[in-house]
Amino acid sequence: MPEHDVLVIGGGLAGMRAGISAHKAGVDVAIISKVHPVRSHSNAAQGGINAALTIRGDDWTDHAFDTIKGSDYLADQNAVEVMCREAGGEIISLEHMGVIFNRDEEGRLGTRSFGGQRKARTFFVADITGQAILQVMYEQLLKSQVAVYEEWFVTSLIVDDGECNGIIALDIRNGQLHVIKAKAVILCGGGLGRVFEPSTNALIVTGDAMALAYQAGAPLMDMEMVQYHPTTLKGSGVLITEGARGEGAYLLNKNGDRFMEKYAPSMMELASRDVVSRSEQTEINEGMGIDGCVLLDCTHLDKKLITERLSQIHEIGIDFAGIDITKEPIPIKPGMHYIMGGIKTDIHGQTSVTGLYAAGECACVSVHGGNRLGANSLLDTIVFGKRSGESAAEHVLNKKLKTPHKKYLQQETERLKLLVNRQDSKDRVSAIRRDMGITMDEHLGVFRTTDGMNKGVSNLSKLQQRYTQVSIQDKGKIFNTDLIFALELGFMLESAETIVKSALHRKESRGAHYYLDHPNRDDTNWLKHVLITKTAEGPKLSTVPVVITDWQPEERKY
Amino acid sequence: MDTSLAIKRFDPEAENAKPYWQEFSLNLEQSATVLDALIMIREEIDGSLALRCSCRSAICGSCAMRVNGKAVLACKTRIENVSDNSRPISIEPAGIMPVIKDLVVDMDLFWNKVKEITPWLETEGVEPKEEYIASNESMVNLASVMNCIMCGACVSDCTVLEVDPAFIGPAALAKAYRFVGDPRDSKNKERLEVLDQYSGIWDCTRCMECVEVCPKDVAPMDRIMELREKAIQTGFNKTTGAKHAEAFTKIIEHSGSLDELKLPIKTFGILNMPLNMLPVGLRAAAKGKMPPVIHPSIPEVEKVKRIFDKFEEEEIENQEE
Numbered sequence: 001m002p003e004h005d006v007l008v009i010g011g012g013l014a015g016m017r018a019g020i021s022a023h024k025a026g027v028d029v030a031i032i033s034k035v036h037p038v039r040s041h042s043n044a045a046q047g048g049i050n051a052a053l054t055i056r057g058d059d060w061t062d063h064a065f066d067t068i069k070g071s072d073y074l075a076d077q078n079a080v081e082v083m084c085r086e087a088g089g090e091i092i093s094l095e096h097m098g099v100i101f102n103r104d105e106e107g108r109l110g111t112r113s114f115g116g117q118r119k120a121r122t123f124f125v126a127d128i129t130g131q132a133i134l135q136v137m138y139e140q141l142l143k144s145q146v147a148v149y150e151e152w153f154v155t156s157l158i159v160d161d162g163e164c165n166g167i168i169a170l171d172i173r174n175g176q177l178h179v180i181k182a183k184a185v186i187l188c189g190g191g192l193g194r195v196f197e198p199s200t201n202a203l204i205v206t207g208d209a210m211a212l213a214y215q216a217g218a219p220l221m222d223m224e225m226v227q228y229h230p231t232t233l234k235g236s237g238v239l240i241t242e243g244a245r246g247e248g249a250y251l252l253n254k255n256g257d258r259f260m261e262k263y264a265p266s267m268m269e270l271a272s273r274d275v276v277s278r279s280e281q282t283e284i285n286e287g288m289g290i291d292g293c294v295l296l297d298c299t300h301l302d303k304k305l306i307t308e309r310l311s312q313i314h315e316i317g318i319d320f321a322g323i324d325i326t327k328e329p330i331p332i333k334p335g336m337h338y339i340m341g342g343i344k345t346d347i348h349g350q351t352s353v354t355g356l357y358a359a360g361e362c363a364c365v366s367v368h369g370g371n372r373l374g375a376n377s378l379l380d381t382i383v384f385g386k387r388s389g390e391s392a393a394e395h396v397l398n399k400k401l402k403t404p405h406k407k408y409l410q411q412e413t414e415r416l417k418l419l420v421n422r423q424d425s426k427d428r429v430s431a432i433r434r435d436m437g438i439t440m441d442e443h444l445g446v447f448r449t450t451d452g453m454n455k456g457v458s459n460l461s462k463l464q465q466r467y468t469q470v471s472i473q474d475k476g477k478i479f480n481t482d483l484i485f486a487l488e489l490g491f492m493l494e495s496a497e498t499i500v501k502s503a504l505h506r507k508e509s510r511g512a513h514y515y516l517d518h519p520n521r522d523d524t525n526w527l528k529h530v531l532i533t534k535t536a537e538g539p540k541l542s543t544v545p546v547v548i549t550d551w552q553p554e555e556r557k558y
Numbered sequence: 559m560d561t562s563l564a565i566k567r568f569d570p571e572a573e574n575a576k577p578y579w580q581e582f583s584l585n586l587e588q589s590a591t592v593l594d595a596l597i598m599i600r601e602e603i604d605g606s607l608a609l610r611c612s613c614r615s616a617i618c619g620s621c622a623m624r625v626n627g628k629a630v631l632a633c634k635t636r637i638e639n640v641s642d643n644s645r646p647i648s649i650e651p652a653g654i655m656p657v658i659k660d661l662v663v664d665m666d667l668f669w670n671k672v673k674e675i676t677p678w679l680e681t682e683g684v685e686p687k688e689e690y691i692a693s694n695e696s697m698v699n700l701a702s703v704m705n706c707i708m709c710g711a712c713v714s715d716c717t718v719l720e721v722d723p724a725f726i727g728p729a730a731l732a733k734a735y736r737f738v739g740d741p742r743d744s745k746n747k748e749r750l751e752v753l754d755q756y757s758g759i760w761d762c763t764r765c766m767e768c769v770e771v772c773p774k775d776v777a778p779m780d781r782i783m784e785l786r787e788k789a790i791q792t793g794f795n796k797t798t799g800a801k802h803a804e805a806f807t808k809i810i811e812h813s814g815s816l817d818e819l820k821l822p823i824k825t826f827g828i829l830n831m832p833l834n835m836l837p838v839g840l841r842a843a844a845k846g847k848m849p850p851v852i853h854p855s856i857p858e859v860e861k862v863k864r865i866f867d868k869f870e871e872e873e874i875e876n877q878e879e
Contacts, residue, residue, distance in 0.1 A: 035610075035612065035618075035620070036665070036669075038618075038619065038707075038708050039610075039612055039618045039619060039620050040618075041612070041613070041618075043613065043617045043618050043707075044613060044615075044617055044618075055688065092687075092688060092689055095689040095690065096681065096685050096689075096690070097678075097679065098678065098679030098740070098742070100697045100700045100701055100704055100740070101689075101697065102694060102697060102698070102701075103692060103693065103694035103697055104694070105694070106691070107691040107692050107693050107694070108688075108689060108691060109689050110694065125697075125701060125704065126698075126701050128617075128701070128704065128705065131617060131704070131707065132701070132704050135704065135706075135708075136679075139677050139678040139679070140678060142673060142677060142678065143678040173658065202612040202613040202614070202618060203611060203612050203613075203614065204612045236614060236615075238614065238615045239615075308698060312617075315616070316615060316616075319615075319616065319634055320615065322589070428601065428602075428605070429605075430600075430601035430602075431601075472605055473604065473605030473606055474605050474606035475606075476569065476571045476606065476659075477571060478570050478571055478658065478659050479608045479658055479659040479660075479662050480606075480608075481600075481608055481609075482600075482605040482606060
């Protein structure tokens with residue numbers, strides 16, 4: 001039975017950062033990931049990573065304020081302080097690791113503007129920042145010789161007496177199920193974008209980590225806070241970076257008007273994402289869009305700037321929309337992009353379960369509250385990936401490995417066998433997934449209502465029912481992706497339920513949660529986080545207050 | 559849009575497992591990609607079809623495979639651009655790497671080559687408190703290599719790897735350039751020394767396949783050529799490859815056309831001529847293709863010399879800048 005001091009689930013930026021920092025702390029660590037680390041979705045972050053460098057005359061407290069205002073005062077301010085204070089040092093250490101950040105004329109790190117921030121403090125590598133950092137982090141991982149279980153799918157966590165002792169995982173290449181013992185497990189499994197259809201997220205982003213934690217009894221927090229990105233392509237939902245607006249692109253309605261004047265007269269296109277997405281959706285709903293979209297116009301930007309700094313979206317426009325952004329505006333609409341909520345952790349990544357940690361998009365520290373600022377997600381993965389790795393390493397120091405009871409492996413083997421051998425159904429995993437995605441997009445999107453969300457609840461329970469009957473076609477052991485998709489769907493349905501239940505619970509509008517039946521922010525009753533915990537009687541909802549340090553809630557205007 | 563696809567399937571668990579072709583007919587939207595088609599098959603016709611895919615937007619590098627015999631990213635390839643109504647679109651796993659199942663290949667070979675080139679930045683001395691100072695041009699130049707998403711399309715279609723599995727190959731060499739070309743890296747010389755050896759930069763035959771199939775315009779072969787230049791500039795001019803390049807240039811400068819007799823002698827030295835060249839020479843002689851012993855210059859060789867002089871002047875000027 002393989003064993004490690006620390007086992008990290010997920011090989012994206014948070015996971016690799018956690019693995020490297022735990023390794024540096026001197027413990028035995030391994031990463032387990034359902035895809036090769038460089039295939040992770042951190043790749044898709046285009047625009048950049050925020051940090052206030054004091055030597056530039058920027059101040060981390062300004063970054064903290066922008067983040068807190070962006071969060072609609074739902075972020076825990078102690079956590080935001082940690083992230084923004086450590087950001088500068090992290091940018092420098094990324095640069096030292098080899099990230100090829102764009103430079104200014106003096107050869108120092110250059111910045112660009114991003115939404116919801118009063119200063120240009122977004123460091124970037126063209127529009128491939130996530131990819132460029134992910135590749136370098138993988139280089140560092142190779143250098144540190146941390147072991148990687150590549151293409152292994154984690155099916156469940158082993159928790160005994162409130163303590164996590166390991167995991168059960170399927171080796172996709174040969175279909176073998178294994179127990180891996182660990183003194184601490186760090187969940188870095190990313191978001192759950194595919195719960196929605198369409199989404200900017202990659203097909204692998206199925207909320208596995210959140211569902212694993214939830215099933216193991218750890219509460220999820222603020223799951224109602226789902227970010228719709230203002231600029232995604234219709235149909236496929238492919239992302240067009242906020243960097244485009246950061247470099248000066250306009251948003252236009254069908255009359256060619258910069259409609260953001262009406263909604264955010266001072267920040268215009270660079271207001272926070274929730275505000276821009278709502279404005280776009282309002283224009284579209286009022287008949288000011290074109291075919292369900294508004295336009296992103298880059299045609300007035302310098303062509304050299306586009307080829308040097310926005311080359312990937314130039315390529316995406318041509319490949320996926322047949323449009324050359326240097327020549328004509330590109331139709332875009334708000335699309336599901338990110339979840340601010342996730343597994344509740346403290347500022348060290350510790351969850352409510354002993355020995356279980358989480359970092360990155362699957363975690364909720366919370367630094368993003370009701371709305372994440374662009375370019376704060378990469379920062380979140382680096383800062384809290386590192387911290388969780390360090391605290392997990394400390395936790396395991398005087399701890400002995402426990403051998404999980406063999407019933408766990410037996411039960412899991414049986415469960416998978418039944419799933420593979422289930423009698424042939426007409427229904428398909430892909431059909432259930434599509435219906436779930438459409439329901440979530442329709443009822444949990446930019447604007448929400450009680451009626452709509454109740455419909456969402458009843459649709460989801462029907463889908464849960466269908467899921468218990470659905471069969472898979474591939475009966476083989478080796479690379480059975482059919483089985484993986486079925487397991488992922490189980491995780492997604494679980495996560496979807498936590499989103500809709502949490503959203504119905506929060507009876508106000510804040511950040512990305514715009515509840516038409518309760519259209520105002522209500523600081524008297526709802527300056528708190530919504531927690532959802534799995535119990536034998538079903539999901540249990542509760543709340544905890546938001547941590548306020550220096551910044552009292554104010555009305556949010558851009 | 560009615561489309562038919564022929565997919566090369568392989569089920570490793572079947573009895574007498576061997577690859578076979580299977581045809582599928584689909585009705586697709588005009589804008590559909592090869593990946594859309596494969597996902598449609600997987601979701602609606604045969605759930606056992608195995609392939610890797612994730613981002614759908616040419617960023618994650620999962621879906622490299624051969625379409626009509628050429629390596630592509632399935633997500634970036636539109637059906638309408640590869641269909642030819644007379645026959646089905648052929649879809650096969652990527653080349654060079656062993657097939658695990660259907661369109662899924664074992665990429666260990668690919669990653670092991672990347673690991674060979676010490677793929678991390680090696681800086682020297684005490685780290686500065688702030689960032690290293692480097693020009694934006696140097697970083698933008700590297701960004702075009704950092705565009706590489708490690709999809710393996712270039713390795714799949716590399717004609718050298720097909721015959722010499724030891725060749726480091728286009729992806730890993732492009733990655734090596736990323737470090738050699740990085741002003742922050744302190745191990746340039748050591749890196750070039752390794753790359754200069756057998757299976758390294760001089761084993762590329764310049765067939766251009768990698769440049770053609772790379773979905774991210776990394777142009778691996780161009781990076782290999784830049785590495786060769788850097789190697790020679792750094793003083794690694796003893797390899798056959800370096801001597802060949804040097805002899806070639808000198809001969810052209812001197813006579814304006816290639817002296818095929820002198821080239822191998824200059825490259826290897828008269829005493830070190832590889833014996834396996836003898837049969838080639840003899841066969842050429844037998845067919846009357848022996849190059850003349852005295853190689854004449856072309857009539858306007860002076861003009862060629864002037865081009866060389868001009869080029870050298872510019873080189874010197876550039877270095878002074």
